[in-house]
Amino acid sequence: MAAPVCMEYRIEGNNFMVAGTASNNIKNTLKMLGIQSDVCRRAAVIAYEAEINLVIHANGGILKAVISEDKLEISTEDEGPGIPDIDQAMTEGYTTASNQAREMGFGAGMGLPNIKRNSDLFEIESTPGVGTKLISTVFFNK
């Protein structure tokens, strides 16, 4: 069993211009490992949406990707405002994004639903006032 490949990114809050770098990096790494194209695409979408969530909602945080031989785990951790009602946040179209974010084309209320749709396993844990933890897993050979 080869040692897992870990990648960690510190995502800055409200910095829309660099959003996408982590996602792109993760996708390219998966390609170098020879992971199927569809999995790479799903991973890129998950990482991107998670990254965007940190940028617009959480005032930044940490995004981690751990690649093992059979799966990829993307997790985020932040000390943002937290999500009071997770079920509501998982509804397509529901958003609390700022006007600034929406003017830039973000905050369509598709982020979390999109992450869930592309994940094989999906976990989210949030405490208002403390922060949010998210773990998404994608298996390579299903």
Next chain:
Amino acid sequence: MEHSIKISKEACQGCVNCIRVCPTEAIRVVDGEISIIEELCIDCGECLRSCCRSALGIYEDDWNRIKESSRTTLVPDPVFFSQFSHYGRPDNLEDVLMSLDFNTLIDEADDAFDLSAYAVAQLISRSSRTVLPLISVYCPAVLRLIQTKFPELLSRVVPVLSPLEIAATLWRMRTNSDAPLTLLAPCPAKITMVREPHGKRVSPLTNAVTVRKVARSIMAEGDINVENESVPRKRNNRWIQWARRGGESRHVQAFSDKKLNILAVSGMRNTLDTLQELELGRLRGVDFIECRVCDTGCVGGVGTADSRFLANLRLGTIETEWNITPKELSRAEELFTMDIWPVTNEYQPRPRLPLYDNVADAMVKLQQMKEIYNGLPHIDCGSCGRPSCQAMAEEIVRGHGSVTDCIFKLREGISALASQIVKLSESQPHTLKRKGGKS
């Protein structure tokens, strides 16, 4: 794999301009000589723009030979009609070509571009929301960019052959001739399309030369006064507008029943950004994407004769009829029922080779690669002949090159060696040692 970029090794000074601008990182300098990794090259021509010593050029067919042959038949790219300041109307230029005894496929191009736009409009209206937006295939470099860097988007590329090839097919059908057909192309990407067709096995086109070569050769003939110029042909000129960004989009819109959301971008950077945003699912609600790797559209190709700004300006003054007449519509519908436009060979991805053929070993290589990368200076200077420190680390673990290819690592190595020499020189064998330090 066929390409249309040629390298003059004598002219190359080994500067690293081209290495850095290549969007697919396909260029290397090995043993002082530039080389292109064929599997990665998309023939976009960005490297040509960055070369200040003319060490890179377009590998085209021999125009001097082609024009001497009897009854040369030309398939002009729309760009060709934007290159002359003194033939303002496309039909003037048509007359000029005729007076020089060239047979030019204009009627066929009219039909083919209408058919192509109609087919795209049909495909859009028949697609469900989830598979939209579709992507234009007119720029061959965009297709190859998608094949190499965004293979997940291939299913969105419209399965419609290039209208330039459809025009050639229509002509062959009408004349039942297998005489050579020469494409006047504005860029290496379209030249390669003839040599290495996509979407079909054999191209109906035979040769390809640059618009620049042919435009200059016609300019050299001097001002040609065409007699009987008095009967201007009534042409819609829609197809000529494909030479600039947005021309195809407008044409597709003209054949659509409803208002489409179309994104038309030009330039390498804009194209890359658009495709990346699309891949990340950011472009919802868009129906069609027209990308051209050259700025301003095809008029910005590296094989054109005149300024892209002037060419674009001239296209704006060409009278263009965007309303489709019922006759034109039924012509397009009739051609649509024939099998001359759909691709017959599916577009295949051109993915990079993984580091190793199984994930476990590839992961070991990846860790090694990270370690090598961490030791490099991260300034992407290009002195090692590779586009970036990342690319160098990757090549080392793939077995091509060593860390000392890096000028900074080499210096570190020499300095370490030097201090070791000093240290060694201080230690002498016992037989040579004398008390009091004398030898």
